[in-house]
Amino acid sequence: MVKAIWNGAVVAESDDTVIVEGNHYFPADAIRPELFRPSAATSICPWKGTANYHSLIVDGKENADSAWYYADPKQAAANIKGRIAFWKGVTIS
Secondary structure, three states, rough: EEEEEOOOOEEEEEEEEEOOOOEEEEEHHHHHHHHEEEEEEEEEOOOOOEEEEEEEEOOEEEEEEEEEOOOOHHHHHHHHHEEEEEEEOOOEO
């Protein structure tokens, strides 16, 4: 079981992650949605497409833009559609 942990809380947990470029992409149904807030931030990857972000809110603390996903990934990254990855201090264990 792979867990994403931030500020002492498990924010996602699954035994079905996909690893791309060293990042674990969790299925969307593996997250705790009450800890996520949509962000207006985006970034572009030449081979994956446009990433959208969520901020994490745990015990009143915010980790801005610390989770990302590709709503409509390019064909080369089709295996991460519907999945979420983390950074900015989110521990994967």
